[in-house]
Amino acid sequence: MKYSGFLPSIALLGVFACNGTADRTATTDSTHTTLTGTTAPDTTRAVQTPAAKEPNAPQSGIAPATDITYSYFRFKDSGKARMRDYTPEQKKIIYTLNRADGGHLASVDTVIFPNKFPADVREISPFPQEIPALREVKKMVLFSYPIQAFAAYENGVLTKWGPSSMGRKTKQTPEGLYFANWKAKETTSTVDDAWKLKWNFNIQNKEGIGWHQYALPGYPASHSCLRLLETDAQWLYDWADMWVLQKDQLAAQGTPTLVFGQYPWGGRRPWRNLLDNPHANDIPVSEIEALVQPHLQNILEKQQQREGVAGPAADKQAL
Numbered sequence: 001m002k003y004s005g006f007l008p009s010i011a012l013l014g015v016f017a018c019n020g021t022a023d024r025t026a027t028t029d030s031t032h033t034t035l036t037g038t039t040a041p042d043t044t045r046a047v048q049t050p051a052a053k054e055p056n057a058p059q060s061g062i063a064p065a066t067d068i069t070y071s072y073f074r075f076k077d078s079g080k081a082r083m084r085d086y087t088p089e090q091k092k093i094i095y096t097l098n099r100a101d102g103g104h105l106a107s108v109d110t111v112i113f114p115n116k117f118p119a120d121v122r123e124i125s126p127f128p129q130e131i132p133a134l135r136e137v138k139k140m141v142l143f144s145y146p147i148q149a150f151a152a153y154e155n156g157v158l159t160k161w162g163p164s165s166m167g168r169k170t171k172q173t174p175e176g177l178y179f180a181n182w183k184a185k186e187t188t189s190t191v192d193d194a195w196k197l198k199w200n201f202n203i204q205n206k207e208g209i210g211w212h213q214y215a216l217p218g219y220p221a222s223h224s225c226l227r228l229l230e231t232d233a234q235w236l237y238d239w240a241d242m243w244v245l246q247k248d249q250l251a252a253q254g255t256p257t258l259v260f261g262q263y264p265w266g267g268r269r270p271w272r273n274l275l276d277n278p279h280a281n282d283i284p285v286s287e288i289e290a291l292v293q294p295h296l297q298n299i300l301e302k303q304q305q306r307e308g309v310a311g312p313a314a315d316k317q318a319l
Contacts, residue, residue, distance in 0.1 A: 061129025061158050062122050069115045070097070070274040075106050082113075090117050092231070093124075097271060099148045099163040100218035101229055108218045112274060125161045126281035127151035133289040137256070137299055139241065141180075142288065143211075143226055145173065145261040147270050147281045148219070150211070150226070152239060160235060165216045165227040169265050173224045177295045178203040179302065180254030181243040187212075197225075199233035201240060203257050211236060220263055244309050252306035256299045260291050 073082060083091060083105070095101055097112045105111060118124050126147055134140055134156035142151045143164060151161040167173035182202050189195035195214075202210035211226035213233035221227070228236070244252035264270065273280035292299075 062120055064125065064129060065118050065123040067116065068118065068124060069278050070112050071115060072110050072112050072275060075109055075111050079106060079111060092229075093117055093121055095216070095229060096121060096163045097124075097274070098218055099165065099216055099269075099271060101216040104215060104217045110272070112271065122158055122161065125151065125158060126283055127158055127161050128283065128285045128288065129158050131156045131285055131288055131292070133292055133296065137296075138303060139239070139255045140292075140299070141211075141236070141240065141255060141257040143173075143257065143259045144283060145175070145220075145259065145263050147261075147283075148263070149281075150228070150232070150236075152236065159239075160232070162229060162232040163216060164211075165214075165218075165222055166220045166259075166263075167222050167224040168220050169263075171223045172220075172263075173209065173222070173226065173259055174207070175259050175261070177298070178209070178257045178259065179243070180240050180257060181205065183237060183240075183242055185237070198230060199228075199237040201233075201237055219269060226259075241306075244306065246309065251309045253302040256295070256302065258291065258295065 073079065083094075086094065091102065094111065094113055095105065097114070098105060098108050100108050114124065122129070126144070126149060127142065131153060134153050136155070137153070138155060140153045142153070143166065144150075145166055148164050148166060149161060150164050152159045180201055180203050182205075184200050185198065187197050187200045189197060197210075198213040200210050200212035202208075204210070207224065209224055209226070211228055211233065213230040214222070214225070214227040216227055216229060240255040243250060243254045270281055
């Protein structure tokens with residue numbers, strides 16, 4: 001597949017491998033960093049500069065729900081009728097709980113639903129509402145392999161979470177720390193031209209790993225990428241920060257992203273354990289802090305480096 005558009009010399013090599021994977025190349029010193037990608041990248045803005053929060057500013061997450069339990073219905077028995085009665089917001093919560101999008105929910109068969117729908121999906125987040133170790137980290141994305149879900153944090157406070165479909169057993173997404181780099185509103189996989197990847201945000205070019213919208217069938221199914229619901233993919237596309245290029249060289253990293261854990265291949269899908277225990281998927285703060293701690297100095301150093309190059313000149317950078 002041919003790339004049409006400006007391509008800086010830092011990104012002349014590329015392979016795409018997920019249901020699309022990558023198309024640009026840069027070399028950095030992060031944990032996962034020789035990176036690549038393809039098709040029209042976003043040239044409207046290379047650096048997002050929303051008003052930054054003070055790292056230690058007082059803030060807190062919302063209160064988690066304590067009175068929500070879960071039941072299920074068989075889609076083949078009553079699924080279509082039930083889904084017609086739900087509001088769009090309630091449907092999104094059901095998609096989230098079952099790690100499936102609207103086009104694949106029928107194939108899930110056993111569909112989990114809450115006895116009471118929360119006003120905010122963060123109330124039933126398996127991720128902690130706050131992570132004290134991340135208070136000085138302006139933005140960070142976490143992807144949990146065991147529960148096939150992501151979470152976005154600002155200064156250690158949960159901003160958003162949602163479902164994901166990560167690498168299947170033969171194409172597992174490697175664990176570790178990544179940094180967001182380039183993005184494209186839509187890109188085409190070089191593995192299969194029929195794979196159109198919307199709201200694609202690359203995090204590892206050489207292996208072609210990124211998050212984007214694509215089918216969520218209710219289990220890990222990708223070629224190593226991090227599939228999302230379209231609304232979540234678009235939100236992350238707008239929220240996360242790209243890398244900064246200056247004179248075709250990498251000047252600063254984008255949003256840090258941590259992939260962690262092992263999926264129980266061959267076992268019960270973890271979110272079905274909610275039927276027995278509504279907190280079965282909850283990840284303790286201590287577990288995440290233990291995972292983040294070895295990378296924290298690197299993350300903060302990259303953040304400080306980014307602050308040093310941010311400004312009008314960086315705002316004009318484009319991929």
